[in-house]
Amino acid sequence: MSRILFVDDDAAVRTVVAQALRRGGDEVTVAPDLAQFRRLTAAGLPDLIVTDVVLPDGDGIDAMRDLRARHPELPVIVVSARNTLTTAVRAAELGAYEYLPKPFDLDALARAVAGALMRGPAAADATEPEDAALPLIGRSPAMQEVYRTIARVVATDLTVLVAGESGTGKELVARAIHDLGRRVGGPFVAINMAAIPRELIEAELFGHERGAFTGAAQRHAGRFEQANGGTLFLDEIGDMPLEAQTRLLRVLQTGEFTTVGGARTIRTDVRIVAASHRDLAALVAIGQFREDLFYRLAVVPVALPPLRERGDDIGLLARHFLDAAAIEGLPRRTLSDDALAALLAHDWPGNVRELENLVRRLAVLARDEVIDAAAVHASLGGRRSLATDTQAGATVGDAVRQIVERLARERPAALEDGSLYDHVIAEVERPLIEIMLARHGHNQLRTARALGLNRNTLRKRLDQLGIVLGTE
Numbered sequence: 272m273s274r275i276l277f278v279d280d281d282a283a284v285r286t287v288v289a290q291a292l293r294r295g296g297d298e299v300t301v302a303p304d305l306a307q308f309r310r311l312t313a314a315g316l317p318d319l320i321v322t323d324v325v326l327p328d329g330d331g332i333d334a335m336r337d338l339r340a341r342h343p344e345l346p347v348i349v350v351s352a353r354n355t356l357t358t359a360v361r362a363a364e365l366g367a368y369e370y371l372p373k374p375f376d377l378d379a380l381a382r383a384v385a386g387a388l389m390r391g392p393a394a395a396d397a398t399e400p401e402d403a404a405l406p407l408i409g410r411s412p413a414m415q416e417v418y419r420t421i422a423r424v425v426a427t428d429l430t431v432l433v434a435g436e437s438g439t440g441k442e443l444v445a446r447a448i449h450d451l452g453r454r455v456g457g458p459f460v461a462i463n464m465a466a467i468p469r470e471l472i473e474a475e476l477f478g479h480e481r482g483a484f485t486g487a488a489q490r491h492a493g494r495f496e497q498a499n500g501g502t503l504f505l506d507e508i509g510d511m512p513l514e515a516q517t518r519l520l521r522v523l524q525t526g527e528f529t530t531v532g533g534a535r536t537i538r539t540d541v542r543i544v545a546a547s548h549r550d551l552a553a554l555v556a557i558g559q560f561r562e563d564l565f566y567r568l569a570v571v572p573v574a575l576p577p578l579r580e581r582g583d584d585i586g587l588l589a590r591h592f593l594d595a596a597a598i599e600g601l602p603r604r605t606l607s608d609d610a611l612a613a614l615l616a617h618d619w620p621g622n623v624r625e626l627e628n629l630v631r632r633l634a635v636l637a638r639d640e641v642i643d644a645a646a647v648h649a650s651l652g653g654r655r656s657l658a659t660d661t662q663a664g665a666t667v668g669d670a671v672r673q674i675v676e677r678l679a680r681e682r683p684a685a686l687e688d689g690s691l692y693d694h695v696i697a698e699v700e701r702p703l704i705e706i707m708l709a710r711h712g713h714n715q716l717r718t719a720r721a722l723g724l725n726r727n728t729l730r731k732r733l734d735q736l737g738i739v740l741g742t743e
């Protein structure tokens with residue numbers, strides 16, 4: 272039996288948690304505030320403290336820091352409804368055994384308690400909390416998971432692989448890892464594999480000597496060299512050519528590289544954060560990405576949820592972007608409840624970037640101070656499917672690649688048995704026919720003519736694809 276002290280100002284939470292922990296056979300004492308917590312710990316230390324952060328007479332993490340300075344072996348679990356990245360990071364800095372955003376699952380707490388009591392705390396770290404405004408907005412459970420991972424890796428040099436759709440904030444996560452870690456004094460260098468001609472990627476990454484290739488007028492330090500002592504963000508790593516992947520793998524294994532056309536070996540001290548909106552595991556399956564490199568990069572995977580899975584974060588982000596627009600001198604606007612509901616109902620294929628652009632446009636264009644649902648619909652209208660995809664930076668090539676990657680995952684046989692062409696074409700054909708039907712008021716004759724298909728052929732395809740006609 273262990274002695275657990277639970278500090279929380281909410282009487283209902285105290286009762287429920289204390290009961291759950293007692294059921295596990297432990298002796299539980301509760302404190303509603305820091306004054307009581309101090310009285311109790313002065314009388315005798317428990318084996319474990321579980322504490323809330325915002326308490327009526329102070330900050331739980333600050334109080335634990337003082338106590339742990341004197342008793343670094345004492346394990347602490349932090350629970351908080353103030354579930355921001357800052358809280359997750361502060362809990363990690365405290366050396367808390369676990370951080371559980373509220374509302375938490377009692378099983379999760381029981382697991383954390385069992386772990387903390389057996390293993391004891393991680394090494395205490397006395398650094399001051401980071402109070403600067405942090406860039407990542409959002410409190411949804413999906414983002415909590417992201418914050419917890421970030422908080423765990425900031426004090427390390429582990430390689431992080433951020434996966435997420437376009438515009439979900441992958442670069443922002445990479446920057447947060449850099450800014451909150453000990454490399455903050457060093458450079459943060461980003462390179463986007465999709466934005467650089469394939470033949471120049473190696474020279475960009477590793478640098479080149481004068482005359483190494485046509486046009487190389489002088490020696491150029493590559494991004495690895497530029498990032499020395501800091502963090503290198505390899506964006507859209509899935510677009511890296513295979514030869515460059517081989518070279519990158521060698522650098523990650525040895526910490527050394529040679530410039531293109533150079534005989535010199537350069538040592539690097541760089542933390543790598545890589546990102547991709549493509550499914551790297553699927554790329555490995557179809558031979559476009561080296562499996563060994565994938566495992567080297569995915570030491571700590573971070574899955575950034577698409578915006579449509581972040582619920583109320585949409586409202587938080589929209590308000591944040593409206594505030595940012597006002598600070599930049601654009602008119603100050605607010606959202607009506609209906610406008611917010613319209614934002615929540617949208618599926619955000621371009622994710623946070625799409626929301627940011629939309630909000631800025633609304634801030635400029637809305638006539639009234641309060642943005643209503645009609646203004647949101649007007650801004651969202653006409654930018655569906657293809658237009659929004661393009662805005663999100665996706666190309667037709669990306670779309671087709673995604674289809675192939677999905678098939679590789681879900682029906683690997685389709686990549687071997689000669690049916691791939693028909694599968695992909697069917698997937699492209701459906702939206703094409705749907706778009707043209709919508710354009711022509713669902714009139715089959717006009718749609719067939721516009722597509723250059725015989726009317727019977729169109730009818731057959733509609734049947735085969737199971738497309739149901741709307742009315743004019």
Ligand SMILES: Nc1ncnc2c1ncn2[C@@H]1O[C@H](COP(=O)(O)OP(=O)(O)OP(=O)(O)O)[C@@H](O)[C@H]1O
Nearest residue numbers: 406407408409437438439440441442443623624664
């Ligand atoms: N959680 C967030 N809070 C505030 N702003 C965000 C958040 N996530 C993304 N943004 C903003 O959305 C925009 C897109 O973010 P970012 O460039 O990091 O996305 P990305 O996933 O790297 O996109 P891509 O895959 O297209 O490179 C940026 O302007 C960024 O500041």
